[in-house]
Amino acid sequence: MYTQIYNLIFKRNSTFVATVFASTFLFQVGLDETVTSWYEARNKGKLWSDLKPKILAGFESEEDDE
Amino acid sequence: MAYVSGPVLKNAATFGGYHVKSIISYIPVLTIWGVAGGAALATFTENWPLFQKTFYEKIPVIGNHWIKEVDPEAAQS
Numbered sequence: 849m850y851t852q853i854y855n856l857i858f859k860r861n862s863t864f865v866a867t868v869f870a871s872t873f874l875f876q877v878g879l880d881e882t883v884t885s886w887y888e889a890r891n892k893g894k895l896w897s898d899l900k901p902k903i904l905a906g907f908e909s910e911e912d913d914e
Numbered sequence: 915m916a917y918v919s920g921p922v923l924k925n926a927a928t929f930g931g932y933h934v935k936s937i938i939s940y941i942p943v944l945t946i947w948g949v950a951g952g953a954a955l956a957t958f959t960e961n962w963p964l965f966q967k968t969f970y971e972k973i974p975v976i977g978n979h980w981i982k983e984v985d986p987e988a989a990q991s
Contacts, residue, residue: 862946869953876960877979896988 857867888895927934959965966980 860943860946862943862950866946866950866953869950869957873953873957873960874976876957877976881979896985900985900987 857863892898929937956965956969960970970980971977
């Protein structure tokens, strides 16, 4: 297992650098997705996507009152 | 019995001053370096809209990450 990882990644500098940059690219995506989903879960109910239907419904009921 | 006066020497084939055989032996590692360079380029252009629209949105599975649909009413002016 460790020998396979060593031979595949660490043995040559080219494969090591390629692994570093490829995993960095994927990590950027993963971190952004994780933080965004955490932020949206923590602020659920306060976000525009959650408020928009309520606000639009409010405007419609005000129009009905008049 | 024919005598040979000396060793028969031949120059190895060259291309651009380098031996062809040594160029061929470098192809695998140079290919991996090309992949590494491409990955580095992708890493540093990840946030560049032109690259996002041209390449990254078309990556399967993770391509949706770069497709951002902002509600026009929520967009800051």
